[in-house]
Amino acid sequence: RPWEQVSDPSYFRKVMGNMFSLGLGPRRSEEGRVRFGVTGDGHAPNYQIEGSGLKRCYRGMGHAEASDVDEEFAPANLSDQQFTYKDVEAMLARLIG
Numbered sequence: 001r002p003w004e005q006v007s008d009p010s011y012f013r014k015v016m017g018n019m020f021s022l023g024l025g026p027r028r029s030e031e032g033r034v035r036f037g038v039t040g041d042g043h044a045p046n047y048q049i050e051g052s053g054l055k056r057c058y059r060g061m062g063h064a065e066a067s068d069v070d071e072e073f074a075p076a077n078l079s080d081q082q083f084t085y086k087d088v089e090a091m092l093a094r095l096i097g
Contacts, residue, residue, distance in 0.1 A: 001038070001042075001079070002036060002037060002038060002039075002040055002041065002042030002045040003036040003042065003045055003079070003091065004042065005041065005042025005043065006042060006043065006044065006045070006091075006095070007043070007095070008043075008044070009092055009095050009096050011044055011060070012088055012089075012091050012092035012095065013092060014063040015034060015047060015058075015063070015088050016085060016088050016089065016092070017063075018049060018056070018058055018063060019032050019034065019049055019085050019088070020085075022049060022051070022052075022054065022056060023052065024049065024051045024052065024085060025085055026085055026086070026089075028051075028052075028085075030084060031051045031052055032049060032050070032051035032052070032084065032085055033049070033050050033051055033082035033083060033084060034047050034048065034049050034050075034082070034083050034084075034088060035047065035048045035050070035078040035079045035081070035082055035083070036078065036079045036083070037060065037073065037077055037078060037079075038077060038078065038079055039077050040060075043060075044060035044061045045060045046058065046059055046060045046066065046073060046077075047060060048072060048073050048078055050082070055071060055072050057069045057072060057073050
């Protein structure tokens with residue numbers, strides 16, 4: 001669970017920012033979901049935002065859209081668990097205390 005290894009609060013803030021920019025922020029929290037990458041060491045896992053008929057892939061380090069990915073990351077490389085905006089907000093809160 002690499003997302004549990006993240007130690008930089010700005011990572012979760014930027015994930016939330018990307019969700020918000022797609023219209024999947026706190027008011028539509030139940031519609032949007034994020035799945036985190038399960039490969040790598042967890043400092044800044046790649047992630048995929050899904051909801052309202054869209055899927056967007058992001059590179060964890062720079063939080064830029066992964067333009068080299070056709071439609072989605074390989075399902076085997078993503079968490080089975082899907083997290084809402086509120087879930088990511090809770091991850092941030094746990095990290096900053």
